[in-house]
Amino acid sequence: MNDVTDHTSERAGLRGRLARLRGAGVPPRALDARALAALAANPGCGRRALLDAAGVDKGAVARxxxxxxxxxxxxxxxxxxxxxxxxxxxxxxxxxxxLLGAGDAAGQGARLPDLVAAGPAGRVARTRLALEEATGAGCWTLLDHPLLELEVAGSPAFLEPDAVAVAPDGRWTVVEVKSFPILDGGADSVKVGAAARQAAVYVIALEQLDAAAPRPDVLLVCPKDFSNVPVAELIDVRKQLSVTRRQLARLTRIEEIAARLPEGTTFAVGDGRPGADLAAAVDSVDASYAPECLDTCELAYHCRDRARERGGVEALGRSVRGELGTLTTVEQVLAAAGGHASHDDDPAAAALRRAAVLRAEALCR
Structure with missing residues (x-):
């Protein structure tokens, strides 16, 4: 009992601290599956993890x-x-x-439980109860926009899939409805991949419920060609599940990141707060920038500017950063290529010197 009380007290204390980071009276922005999938793709970014957990409007901060x-x-x-x-x-x-293959049952329609409840916690509880009831109902049940909870880096995230279908045999299937078209039997692979990563987050959240195991494939529903006629395909997300579980497990716990912040740090915007003051607060949290962030994070352009200002090689991409070992700035890379590096024992420095020699020889020819 004491352990439960202590955990509840810790959660309440963390929520209070995150609320202060967000700003007095500022409602939190929901952390959705798309944001979680992007966060899981860059688990080393404490900046995004903290601001997302606190519900900070990163778009407003970036502006x-x-x-x-x-x-x-x-x-x-x-x-x-x-x-x-x-x-x-x-x-x-x-x-x-x-589209789910319900056969004759499709003409009768699905059982649609009422998921209305007060507040996120109430909706999560109502969703859990509806799933438990549907698992033993012996008929097709569709949960329209249920609410799921997933703990991420010690902080709860509330997730809302488009639908969860429960078959008569009790198996759960996540349904993702997207508006990008399937043209000539195929869809944009980048968009399908993003949808699969997002759906994998929902499956992980469903796995936390003990009533039944969700299917490892999700139903992706899209328009056919340029019409409004829906077509669907089952997408195997086992690879995305494995990657997302591993990446979420690597996230630094939110309370550890928050504990390293200067006293009084807040990410509140408005009330004439100077941009320099807000920038100092944002820069007090370690970031892990990569060019891929530009498509998924509102603060990516600020982080890119900071990386360029200090000459960080991460601005060149994760693959380049990985190849350069202990060389973390463009200045160090150029010094290594010119044979003036202090990282002589680094294999990357030797490779750069060799590349510089080969380039010089090629240009002389």
Missing amino acids: VLGAPERFGQSQFAFARGIAFEARVKADRCAELLR
Whole structure:
């Protein structure tokens, strides 16, 4: 009992500290599966882990810092996605049941439990109960936008898949509805990969529930060609599950990152706060920048600017950074190539010297 009380007290204390980092009276932004998949792809970034756990609006922070994000979904694409999902789930999800292979049961529609509850904790509890009831119901059940909870680096994250289908045999299937098209039987591999990583996060959250095991493949539903007709394909996410589990396990616990911050640190924006003050707060948290962050993190352009200012080789990409060993700046790399490095015992320095000699010989010819 004391262990449970201590854990509850620790969680409450962490939530209070994260609220202070976010700013007084500022509601937290939800940490969704897309953000978790991006975070799992870069587990060494304490900056993103902390700001996401605290529910900080990273987009607002980036705008104050003068380095706004340059990605996102257009309003047209967003509206099209909403309309397409509504079609997929019309008539008690009859079309979705057909795509799931429900046979004659598709004409009868699915059982749709009410998942409305007060607050995230209430919705999570209601989802858990609905899944338990559906597992033994012996018929097709569709949970429309259930809410799942997953602990990430010691902090809870609430996740909302498009749907979870429970078959008559009790097996759970995550359903992802996307608005990008399947053209001539194939879809954009980059978009499919991103959807698979996102869905893998939902499967991991479902695995925390003991009632039944979710399937290791997810149903991806997309429009066919340029129409609004839905087609679906089962995507095996076992590889994404393995990678995401490993990466999430490597995340530094949030309380450890927060404990290293200067007293009084906050990421609140507004009220005339100077950008330099906010930049100092952001830079007080270690980041792990890579060019891939530009497509997934609102603070990526600020982090890239900082990496370039200090001449960090991480701005050149993870593969280059990995090849350069203990050489962490462009200045060190150029010194090594010119034979003036203090890292003579580093194999990367020897390789750079050899490459410089070969380049000089090639240019002389």
